[in-house]
Amino acid sequence: YSSGVSTSAPIWNRKIIESAHRVILHFDLDCFYAQVEMIRNPALRDVPLGVQQKYIIVTCNYVARERGVTKLMSVTDAKEKCPELVLVKGEDLTHYREMSYQVTELLLSFCPLVERLGFDENFVDVTGMVEQRLARISESDSLSFKGNVFNHSSNHHPRLAIGSHIAAEMRDAIRSKIGLTGCAGVATNKLLAKLVSGTFKPNQQTVLLQENVDDIMGCLSGLRKVPGVGHQTAKRLQALGLVSVKDLQLCPLGDLARELGGTTAQRLRNLALGIDESAVTPTGAPQSLSDEDSFRKMCSVKEVMAKIQELLGSLVERMHKDGRQPQTFRLTIRRYSATNKWFSRESRQGPIPGGVGQKIVSGNIEDAVSQLVLLAVKLFHKMVDCSTAFHLTLINVCFSNLQSRGPAASGKGAITSFFTHNASPRKTQIFFVYLVHCCSVNNSAQNADSCLLDHQISECSRNVPPKGQMTCNSEQSEENYEASCSTEGINSDKTKPPPHVDPEVFRLLPEEIQKELLSPDYLNSLQSHMSKHEPPENDSSMKADWSRMNHQQPAGMRVITEENAMEQDKLWLPRSSDCNIPGNVDPEVFSELPPDVQKELMSEWKQQNPVLKTPSSRKTGKGSISKGKDRKAEGRSSQSNNLHKYFKPC
């Protein structure tokens, strides 16, 4: 299919595979900045309100919209349309950023697979929650939908129906706990969920049934409306004579591939067909923090330095609150040029001296700023020749390569010593799989201990513990498991690894464990996420489910990878009050760890607990086991994670 030649995965098959599988939610807050301002000042609730950045109304509330104000309208036009329009300055994003993360955190308290898109949108993969609820509902029950249904026709879509209930619960939580309203879309992939979420606005939700995929794609007025098709891509497609979604759907893949390359061609055409296998990738903490300002003109070095200092002041403060240490600094400018080469930016970046990084973390803001200004000016002169005239319209300062500084990576405990001697992420993965496996069977303490002390993973792997009754459980969702079938012919070995397990790692595991990872029990339990939330008041059928999930997690194997292991340190936060171990760590598994490991973990958690700050509260880390070639995951694994500090560079 993918190559345009007949393969063993025809369209209908892909669709079935895909639709069988996921339930994806897309949340989109109503006129987000305006809502935040109305919360900050309730007097603004009932007046036409616009949020202004420079001379642009970036968004406005619905009162203003009724009077003809639109997003991205110039202030002058808006005042003309609506003289009573009340304006609030919105260049400082602090409050928006904070509430934005509150929303993401709230969604994370339901389910670990939450991906941010800008400040006001989130994707949530609730497939696991849906499967759990579905298992508790009798077959004959016809499940109702919550909210709207796009082009409603048929009625038997139990998973999407449950998804719509979950979406409603989440929206209700966002409203009651944070005070924000928004829309939600429920569908089988991110593309469709996003497209459908806006069909009824504001403060409503919509389900897209699989049978209406063609309808919703057909509704789109142009290719630009397809998320993933930006300005440039739309232009290139137009050059091929493609303007409508239908054009793209029907365009021979070969033609498309010649222009855009094979993978992009396939991706774009899939998008046009409403097919999107991309996973909901947990966003985690931001990978960079930046601050910028635009202006009409800036011509002198004096001004530039003053502006840089101003920007750095707030950026360093944010960086300090984040707690991580930036390793890289970048300065970006935009030059004015009459020749309409208007929108291009130039940048220079360089390493931040360790001492400066320390000062940021420790709170010596003044010193840090002044040293960074020096650095920035150097970078500035690499771009701008000050002996001739210049004219800037924007300056941006950015910290990236953010590293977590854990407490003393001195290395004494068993875990620490393992890590300091094992820099390879792959080994670490295997290690975790093993560690937890060892701990899930009877001789656990012994086995785990020997694994811990043994730096040769392969050694450990020969010493296979007796097979116990396994209840495998992962709190992460699978991603792209069957997806591989559809992309490039199905070259599946007989031993295809389960979702979230790196094929390479999987191959290195002993057969016994491979089998267990492939067992129906394990596969079924993927996605089983134990939510911390109260059962819905009006739904008694869920209550049993809830208490069971929350209090009686089955003891057994957890497949912990370096990635999702790290991921969890954030999720520990909310529930550590009643007992000392984090809420989503199985107490039974924990109790079986060797005492020294327990101690080490405990102190680790204590250190990590206070970190519920706006952007950094989520520790980074992908939900999936990183594929060896996945740059996303590799990049992430170099930063910010609880245990990563134990790695020595190289």
Next chain:
DNA sequence: CAGGGCGACT
């Protein structure tokens, strides 16, 4: 495109 961010790919 405005504006102030973010992230990914090349």
Next chain:
DNA sequence: AGTCGCC
């Protein structure tokens, strides 16, 4: 470092 994508 630049381009492209998203809000």
